[in-house]
Amino acid sequence: MKIRPFQERDAELLAELFHASVHRLGSLDYSSAQLSVWSPAKPSASRYMKQASDGRIFLVAVDENDQPIGYGDLERNGHLDHLYCHPDFAGQGVGKAIYQQLEMAAKDQGISRLFVEASEAARRLFENQGFLIEKRLEHMIDGVLIHNYRMTKDI
Template sequence: MRIRSFEPRDAGALAQLFHAAVHQIARMYYSRAQVLAWAPAVPDEARFRARAADGRTLLVAVDEADAPLAYGDVERNGHIDHLFCRPDVAGTGVTAALYTALEAAAVEQGIDLLFVEASEPARRFFAKQGFSLIERRDFEIGGVPIHNYRMEKKLGR
């Protein structure tokens, strides 16, 4: 496994990966209605290309054939918007390695605080990475109640 910057050809694989992660990993923590509200269909590839072009750092963990295993981003303000892995590699250390690379990129950019709205399964992951729980956030997507957790981590310099 290696970690590299996003390439436009990754967009389709990342869209599929996101959808699979929500439908196979998050479904263990959220109801079917919540999962369908969160990810009703595979997102348009253009959303991933646009993400990569808006100034955020978007990294991809890939296997020996350069196929994406996980991806994550950190925005210029320290917000981690996405951190998802393929369901078949969940719990293998791929996401932790990717997170470490994202944190290192944030430090290089002078970011001193990372923050995230973590899903139920991601909350445990981010806690292991040293994030503090700030609050549970209850909201709706398309009229379906769902929740996540605001978490943050101060980065040392």
């Protein structure tokens, strides 16, 4: 596994990875109705292009064939917006490796506090990296209640 900056050619594959991750890994903690409002369809590749150009740090973990197996991004204010792993690589340290690179980048930029809205599965990863839960958040989306956790870490 190698971690590198986002490249334009990653966009479509990351959209597929996100949707697969939500529906396959999320099914351990969320109902099918909740998963459907979280990711009703594969997002557009243009979403990733836009995010990659807004000043955030956007990292992609790739396999030996340079195919994306995970990704994460850090906004300038310390917000970890995404941290997703391809379901076939879950539990193999991909998310942890991406997170550690993002934390180093945050320190390099003088960011002293990270925050994230984490799903159930991601909550466990972030707790293992020293994040604390500030609050359980409840969201009503299209009549379906879904939750995540606001978590923070001083670095």
